[in-house]
Amino acid sequence: MNYVPVIGLEIHAELLTKSKLFCSCAAEFGGERNSRCCPGCAAMPGTLPVMNRAAVEYAVLAGFALDCSINKFSVFDRKNYFYPDLPKAYQNSQLALPLCINGLVAIEYESDGVKKSKDIRINRIHLEEDAGKLIHDDLNGVSLADYNRGAIPLIEIVTEPDIGSAEEAKAFVEKIILTLQYAGVCDCKMEQGSLRCDVNISIMKPTDTKLGTRAEIKNLNSIKSIGRAIEHEIYRQSKLLDAGKRVVQETRRFDDNKGETKSMRSKENLDDYRYFPDPDILQVNFTDEDLAEIKSRLPEMPYARLDRYINKFGLSEVEAKIIVNQKRLSDFYEDALRAYHNPKSVCNFITGELMRRINLGEINLEKLPFTASALAKLAEMADNEAVSKNDAKAIFRIMSDEGGAPEEIAKAKGLLITNDTGKVAEVIERVIADNEKAVLQYQGGDMKVFGFLMGQCSKELKGVCTPKVIKEELEKKLKGA
Amino acid sequence: MDIGKLTLRAMRGMLDRKEISAPELTSEYIKEAKASGHFVTVCADEAKAAADRAQKIINAGRATPLCGIPVALTDNICTEGIRTACGSKTLENFTPPYSAHVADRLNSENAVITGKTAIEEFGMHGSAHVSVFTADCGAVTLRPTYGRVSRFGLAAFASSFDQIGTVAGNAHDCGLLLNSIAGFDPQDVTTNKKSTPDFTAKAGQTAKGLKIALPKEFLEDCPDKGLINAVKEAAEWFTAQGAEVEEYSLPTVKYAYAAHRIISSAEASSNMARYDGIKFGHRSKEDGSFAELVRASRAEGFGFELKKRILLGNFALSNNNIQDYFFKAMAVRQKLREEYTALFERFNLILCGGCNIPSILAGLPVISTSGISVTGNYWDEETIIQAADFFERGQES
Numbered sequence: 001m002n003y004v005p006v007i008g009l010e011i012h013a014e015l016l017t018k019s020k021l022f023c024s025c026a027a028e029f030g031g032e033r034n035s036r037c038c039p040g041c042a043a044m045p046g047t048l049p050v051m052n053r054a055a056v057e058y059a060v061l062a063g064f065a066l067d068c069s070i071n072k073f074s075v076f077d078r079k080n081y082f083y084p085d086l087p088k089a090y091q092n093s094q095l096a097l098p099l100c101i102n103g104l105v106a107i108e109y110e111s112d113g114v115k116k117s118k119d120i121r122i123n124r125i126h127l128e129e130d131a132g133k134l135i136h137d138d139l140n141g142v143s144l145a146d147y148n149r150g151a152i153p154l155i156e157i158v159t160e161p162d163i164g165s166a167e168e169a170k171a172f173v174e175k176i177i178l179t180l181q182y183a184g185v186c187d188c189k190m191e192q193g194s195l196r197c198d199v200n201i202s203i204m205k206p207t208d209t210k211l212g213t214r215a216e217i218k219n220l221n222s223i224k225s226i227g228r229a230i231e232h233e234i235y236r237q238s239k240l241l242d243a244g245k246r247v248v249q250e251t252r253r254f255d256d257n258k259g260e261t262k263s264m265r266s267k268e269n270l271d272d273y274r275y276f277p278d279p280d281i282l283q284v285n286f287t288d289e290d291l292a293e294i295k296s297r298l299p300e301m302p303y304a305r306l307d308r309y310i311n312k313f314g315l316s317e318v319e320a321k322i323i324v325n326q327k328r329l330s331d332f333y334e335d336a337l338r339a340y341h342n343p344k345s346v347c348n349f350i351t352g353e354l355m356r357r358i359n360l361g362e363i364n365l366e367k368l369p370f371t372a373s374a375l376a377k378l379a380e381m382a383d384n385e386a387v388s389k390n391d392a393k394a395i396f397r398i399m400s401d402e403g404g405a406p407e408e409i410a411k412a413k414g415l416l417i418t419n420d421t422g423k424v425a426e427v428i429e430r431v432i433a434d435n436e437k438a439v440l441q442y443q444g445g446d447m448k449v450f451g452f453l454m455g456q457c458s459k460e461l462k463g464v465c466t467p468k469v470i471k472e473e474l475e476k477k478l479k480g481a
Numbered sequence: 482m483d484i485g486k487l488t489l490r491a492m493r494g495m496l497d498r499k500e501i502s503a504p505e506l507t508s509e510y511i512k513e514a515k516a517s518g519h520f521v522t523v524c525a526d527e528a529k530a531a532a533d534r535a536q537k538i539i540n541a542g543r544a545t546p547l548c549g550i551p552v553a554l555t556d557n558i559c560t561e562g563i564r565t566a567c568g569s570k571t572l573e574n575f576t577p578p579y580s581a582h583v584a585d586r587l588n589s590e591n592a593v594i595t596g597k598t599a600i601e602e603f604g605m606h607g608s609a610h611v612s613v614f615t616a617d618c619g620a621v622t623l624r625p626t627y628g629r630v631s632r633f634g635l636a637a638f639a640s641s642f643d644q645i646g647t648v649a650g651n652a653h654d655c656g657l658l659l660n661s662i663a664g665f666d667p668q669d670v671t672t673n674k675k676s677t678p679d680f681t682a683k684a685g686q687t688a689k690g691l692k693i694a695l696p697k698e699f700l701e702d703c704p705d706k707g708l709i710n711a712v713k714e715a716a717e718w719f720t721a722q723g724a725e726v727e728e729y730s731l732p733t734v735k736y737a738y739a740a741h742r743i744i745s746s747a748e749a750s751s752n753m754a755r756y757d758g759i760k761f762g763h764r765s766k767e768d769g770s771f772a773e774l775v776r777a778s779r780a781e782g783f784g785f786e787l788k789k790r791i792l793l794g795n796f797a798l799s800n801n802n803i804q805d806y807f808f809k810a811m812a813v814r815q816k817l818r819e820e821y822t823a824l825f826e827r828f829n830l831i832l833c834g835g836c837n838i839p840s841i842l843a844g845l846p847v848i849s850t851s852g853i854s855v856t857g858n859y860w861d862e863e864t865i866i867q868a869a870d871f872f873e874r875g876q877e878s
Binding site: 039042043044045046047048049050051078080082083084087088089090143145272274275276279280281282 | 557558559565567572575577578579581632633634635636637640641667668669670671747748750751754755757759760761771772775795798799800803807
């Protein structure tokens with residue numbers, strides 16, 4: 001039987017603040033174990049939290065970027081549970097009054113080759129602290145705790161159960177990643193764990209009015225595994241229902257190697273986290289002015305940039321999307337335009353040569369061997385016919401392999417077009433004089449020999465002018481002669 | 482010389498007139514501390530060094546009010562490099578790598594910290610009455626408004642009640658001590674940003690014109706008739722001295738005890754959860770899973786009374802009970818604050834006796850002296866010190 005999947009996501013995104021949520025320890029990835037820890041990070045007696053205002057504002061920025069309403073009055077709670085990665089044995093989070101509520105995210109995706117779009121509602125975004133990391137040493141039979149990641153500020157984005165397929169879920173997460181990156185609040189490196197996703201999923205018959213029992217798949221760390229985990233879970237739950245069995249409410253994890261979800265713990269007895277307002281943390285009270293000021297800091301969002309590229313710059317939708325859909329690429333493009341404002345020709349270089357080499361794995365967008373203004377210069381040189389289009393590609397190859405400035409490469413390789421008109425005239429006259437027979441053939445109406453004459457001129461005029469100039473001058477001379 | 486009877490001001494005078502040196506005074510106190518049985522840690526060497534430093538400042542004529550004065554801290558106030566066990570087995574070997582804000586303040590004033598005094602486990606009832614022995618030896622205790630003194634470095638028991646206070650021989654001295662520890666601390670966001678006044682500013686004045694409320698509920702419901710009589714006598718005395726005393730009803734007070742117990746236990750259950758034996762503190766030798774290790778460490782590390790409080794707190798916060806217990810208690814607390822606020826529109830003070838749970842639940846400042854207690858309005862410690870000081874002087878004459 002065909003079932004309708006009902007999917008909701010919980011996305012955890014670490015905020016890009018300099019320091020942790022409650023102390024001045026650095027909120028960076030990695031580092032020597034327990035080197036970014038203070039007595040507060042270890043929950044020593046008498047230590048108290050001092051809320052990082054930047055984290056609160058980043059969470060609000062994320063809310064604005066995802067079309068949420070911001071609660072002017074917001075409260076921080078304690079979520080109590082014992083776990084060795086949680087030094088206080090409670091996580092500071094928000095239950096009743098989160099910072100942001102009621103957002104909306106429009107997604108576009110393809111399903112069976114058909115373009116589709118859908119609005120996914122965001123239930124809430126709240127601010128909380130990350131937990132530490134446990135390192136299990138099976139050889140010695142011990143577990144070790146690293147609290148560097150502990151208390152790094154995190155937002156949790158919770159959707160309504162509006163997602164109906166793996167494609168929709170993947171498109172949604174991609175959209176969230178792009179939006180948070182543009183908002184500048186999270187780097188969204190799933191492989192490093194700065195963005196993680198939990199999937200809540202149930203299935204129901206198309207005629208059912210009541211939702212099925214859901215399973216929660218925890219800690220998915222790539223877009224691909226989100227899709228695979230959902231596909232597998234739909235398959236697993238469908239088989240259970242087809243066989244007349246029931247789905248158990250539980251937490252599952254996804255085994256990337258086997259492509260299967262596995263039970264972690266049953267949630268039949270719901271955990272009791274004994275949430276209550278933290279007496280050590282002040283409630284947040286925003287004025288309208290505060291919120292307006294924070295909102296004004298929101299940079300240009302992807303949809304606005306796309307619109308500008310298409311309608312102001314005249315890029316095609318395909319070109320614009322290639323650039324906008326990677327924040328780093330788009331920022332590179334913006335930088336290049338500041339050096340040479342010809343959106344179309346810079347775009348051609350980026351979507352053409354640059355993307356080709358990136359896709360081939362020859363260069364990496366995160367550490368390009370040349371700057372945006374060097375690429376802009378190359379585009380400008382090609383536009384001004386300071387180098388030929390073909391030579392520009394050759395120069396780009398050298399820049400990709402070795403770095404360097406395009407003018408210097410062109411000069412060193414003798415690719416600069418000097419436009420020495422005297423030299424052009426001299427060479428053409430000499431070629432005409434040396435090839436009397438061919439000239440006569442041409443003048444007699446045999447156009448085929450033009451290519452031969454052209455080749456003779458080009459050989460000697462390399463780096464002096466463009467083939468276009470040679471062609472014009474040669475034709476003029478042949479007709480006049 | 483009976484050192485225990487010296488007031489802080491008397492000591493100050495003797496030190497400044499060089500009738501006694503700071504090291505001599507400290508060594509007398511260290512002797513007393515060792516003999517008293519009330520100290521869990523006596524810091525003889527640290528105190529000696531601090532007294533020597535203080536004496537140099539006195540000699541240079543730059544002494545501030547607490548310079549060279551011996552002070553003790555309860556053992557739930559963290560002191561860098563000095564064991565801070567909080568009266569609990571779970572922290573019996575805990576030496577903090579940081580000092581409480583108040584310890585830093587006392588050190589920077591060149592007060593001499595002589596050691597750490599015994600407390601109930603985590604100062605459990607500290608919020609109600611500083612400790613039995615202080616009352617026994619006629620000490621005066623001042624609990625300032627919640628948020629007046631930084632809690633940074635005070636091991637938390639019930640965060641919204643925990644408030645460092647001062648204990649001394651009289652009200653005026655309590656105020657002097659408070660002067661040197663009160664004020665905003667960026668490490669504790671619940672401290673008040675108001676600038677702190679001289680809390681002893683009104684000591685020495687009379688009670689003339691003070692409007693004093695006498696809580697009806699206390700007079701009707703307190704089971705200790707002796708206490709009621711003592712308060713009534715004090716009320717008559719104040720009236721005779723020119724104060725206006727009037728009975729006043731605070732209907733929500735009758736729920737204050739339950740609300741106090743519920744909220745403080747709830748907070749304690751959460752605050753105590755960090756003592757799991759993983760990072761510091763007592764770890765059981767019993768081997769097993771994480772859950773078993775935590776269970777054994779806490780079973781061994783905590784005393785019976787504390788365990789009861791933790792269980793009660795968890796009960797009050799659990800899914801099935803939180804609305805009926807915790808949030809109802811929070812509502813009582815809010816209602817009580819409103820009743821107190823209304824009261825203080827008409828009165829300067831509340832005269833009472835015994836434990837001061839309702840005042841503490843509302844976060845009001847209270848001073849206990851000579852068998853009575855005086856509660857004041859938020860941030861008005863000066864007036865309760867005025868009344869208590871005047872009452873003490875009346876008792877003496």
